[in-house]
Amino acid sequence: MKKINIGGVPEHFNLAWYLTLKERAYEKEGISLRWKDYPEGTGAMCKALRNEKIDIAVILTEGIIKDIIAGNPSKIVQTFVESPLIWGIHVAADAPYNTIDDLKGTKAAISRFGSGSHLMAYVNAENNGWDTDDLEFEVINNLEGAIDGLNKGKGDYFMWEHFTTKPLVDQGIFKRVADCPTPWPCFVIAVRTELLEKDEETVKTILSIINEMTAKFKDIPNIDEMIASRYEQQLEDVQKWLSLTEWSQEIIDEKTITKVQDKLLSLDIIPQKWKYKDLTHKVT
Structure with missing residues (x-):
C-alpha cells in the first residue's frame, strides 16, 4: 500500500475528497491516502509541502504560485475548482x-x-x-x-x-x-516535485478518482442537504453556492498562470514571473 498525505481546508469545496475516502476508492487501487485538515489555510499548507508533511495540497491558486516562485519544490498539476472564490x-x-x-x-x-x-x-x-x-x-x-x-x-x-x-x-x-x-479559478492541486518524479502513476490514479467524483458531484442525490448538515450551513446558502461553483478536471492553462503572475507582480508580491512549464506539470 502506497502512503500519500494530502491537505486542504475543512470546507465544503473539499467534500468530494471526503466522499472518495469514505468509499475507500484509493485503497482499492493500493493507495493509502491520508487527508489532513488545514483550517489555517494556504500558508500552512505551503509550509507542510516544504517540510514534506504532505505530498499533495488542494490550495489557493495565487498562494501556491507565490510560494513555488519563493522556493516551494512543488508543481501545479490541475485546476480543482474552476470558479472564483x-x-x-x-x-x-x-x-x-x-x-x-x-x-x-x-x-x-x-x-x-x-x-x-x-x-x-x-x-x-x-x-x-x-x-x-x-x-x-x-x-x-x-x-x-x-x-x-x-x-x-x-x-x-x-x-x-x-x-x-x-x-x-x-x-x-x-x-x-x-x-x-478572485479574478481567476480559486483552487488547484499541487504536488511535491519529488513525488511526481518518483511515482507519477500514483498521482495519476488519485486525480482520476477525484475527477470522477467532482464530475458528478452536483448530481449526487441530496448533496445540498448533506453539505448543509456537515458544514452547518443554511440549505438556501448551499444551493446558491452550488449554483456558483464549478469543478475542473483539467490542468490549469497558461493564460490563467500569466494572469495570476501579472497581478502578483504588479502588487510586488512576487519578484519576477516564471515560465508556465516551471510552475506546472501535466500528469500523463
Missing part, C-alpha cells in the same frame, strides 16, 4: 465600519503572511484604489482566531470565503461589508 470582507458585529470605504487605512487580520487572506487584501486594496504600501496586518492564524481577535480589536477586517463565514454573519458575530471575488 468569493471572499467576504468581515468586521466585528459592533465595529463602526459599514462600507468598504470605511476600511481604508485600517488593519487587515490575516491567517499568516503568504496566505490567501494576506494576498487578497492587496487585491482588494487595488480594486478600491487604495495605496497598497499603506496596508497593515495582524496575524490571527485562522477563522477561530478572527472570531476572537476582531471582537478584541486585533485587526479591523478579515477576508474569508463568503459561504464559510455566512453562519457567523447570521449569528451576529461578524458583519460583512463587501465581497471580493
Whole structure:
C-alpha cells in the first residue's frame, strides 16, 4: 500500500475528497491516502509541502504560485475548482465600519503572511484604489482566531470565503461589508516535485478518482442537504453556492498562470514571473 498525505481546508469545496475516502476508492487501487485538515489555510499548507508533511495540497491558486516562485519544490498539476472564490470582507458585529470605504487605512487580520487572506487584501486594496504600501496586518492564524481577535480589536477586517463565514454573519458575530471575488479559478492541486518524479502513476490514479467524483458531484442525490448538515450551513446558502461553483478536471492553462503572475507582480508580491512549464506539470 502506497502512503500519500494530502491537505486542504475543512470546507465544503473539499467534500468530494471526503466522499472518495469514505468509499475507500484509493485503497482499492493500493493507495493509502491520508487527508489532513488545514483550517489555517494556504500558508500552512505551503509550509507542510516544504517540510514534506504532505505530498499533495488542494490550495489557493495565487498562494501556491507565490510560494513555488519563493522556493516551494512543488508543481501545479490541475485546476480543482474552476470558479472564483468569493471572499467576504468581515468586521466585528459592533465595529463602526459599514462600507468598504470605511476600511481604508485600517488593519487587515490575516491567517499568516503568504496566505490567501494576506494576498487578497492587496487585491482588494487595488480594486478600491487604495495605496497598497499603506496596508497593515495582524496575524490571527485562522477563522477561530478572527472570531476572537476582531471582537478584541486585533485587526479591523478579515477576508474569508463568503459561504464559510455566512453562519457567523447570521449569528451576529461578524458583519460583512463587501465581497471580493478572485479574478481567476480559486483552487488547484499541487504536488511535491519529488513525488511526481518518483511515482507519477500514483498521482495519476488519485486525480482520476477525484475527477470522477467532482464530475458528478452536483448530481449526487441530496448533496445540498448533506453539505448543509456537515458544514452547518443554511440549505438556501448551499444551493446558491452550488449554483456558483464549478469543478475542473483539467490542468490549469497558461493564460490563467500569466494572469495570476501579472497581478502578483504588479502588487510586488512576487519578484519576477516564471515560465508556465516551471510552475506546472501535466500528469500523463
